[in-house]
Amino acid sequence: MKQTIQMSNFDAELDTDVCDAQNNMNLTLKLRLGFTQINPAGGAAEGTYHDYGDPSDPTRRIIRWTDGSWAQWKRNFVTTAQAFWNGKFWLMNPSSLFAFQDGGRTFIPNAYCRMRITAQEGTATDNHHSISVVRLHSSENWFGSHSTLYDSLDTRSTRKGVNDDGTPIMQRAHVHEVGHLLGLGHVDEGEAHCPTSGNTNAAACYGLTDHDQNSVMGQGMQLRREHAAPWQKAMRRFAFNEATQTSRPAASLSDLATLAGTAVLAGLVNWEAKMRRHYPRTPAEVAARTLVTSPRSPASP
């Protein structure tokens, strides 16, 4: 069965039809991005545009988008951002929720975390986020962009910092920004030097140690297990629906209370993220907290 829920920043689809002894359910976050061209004023071939779209900031030379360059830029954005975030996490199912039968045996699926980005025109009515894009002149190599204003170079790898040993820390800005669109904050949010009550865009929030700076939500390109948070959030919603609709038709606080202390309650809360493939488990394996990281042979018990 496929079911979809609408989260605040994206849609989430859970597909249990694909489950068998070797395959988990697919949890796909769907992000529809509406892109709008920013072109030089008055239909000119060239013009200027202010960093961050703010008239008090410096201007950069921009050129008019062509149909070809626009299509190519959007395709590149989607392809590379999706490749970065898609299929990197597995969420461990700690409960009996979503149990299925295969070959006469019962299995508990984990959730395989997938990502689907769709690029649409900015005028579409169902965009999750709207982003304007300037096309930089070949003489420019930088533009002050932000979460809703990009430039044509934001998909390239750029040096953002330096490790203690002098090696560069590289990042592709759009991959970082998609993390924000999923609801992820900067790597050091909550630390003393980056309080969540202030503006978490301050430079210190991008990490002070090599480890933190190399995070994709810092200055680098490294994924960490905590970046599975958007999928975990969606999975908890699906688990709640599953628990209340299948075993408790009339969901209420008292229903939840009756679930307390059961494995089902764990399924509503704890979906630990892993960054390598884990296979569906038997109820006994779940109870014993055994992880299955190798394909299950048909003859195995």
Next chain:
Amino acid sequence: MSLRRRLLPAAAAAIAALLVLGPLARANDTATDLKDCAMNAIERSICVYEAIMADIRDNFPMEAEGGITALRQTATTTFEATISREGARDLWTYEIGFDANGSVRIENRTEGVK
């Protein structure tokens, strides 16, 4: 002899002297700077801006691709630096102290974002 021909040997000698006396000249830079800082308002401003730029160079934790895009005085002893980078502009505010001997010092730095 043309002016150019007369000046060339002098220029060569001066360059040679600079090469020899380079370290000495640099050692005197600090004293010269202090004197210049006290000389007039322009020189004092230059000293302040140089101190702020050096502080940013030493302490800004990222590569700011846009660089320092603004540096201005907002009050008698308060200065503000805007550092532009992908995603945001950092706004670092400095409180500057002026010594009687002409030197300037950073008394406080507040890191914010615009």
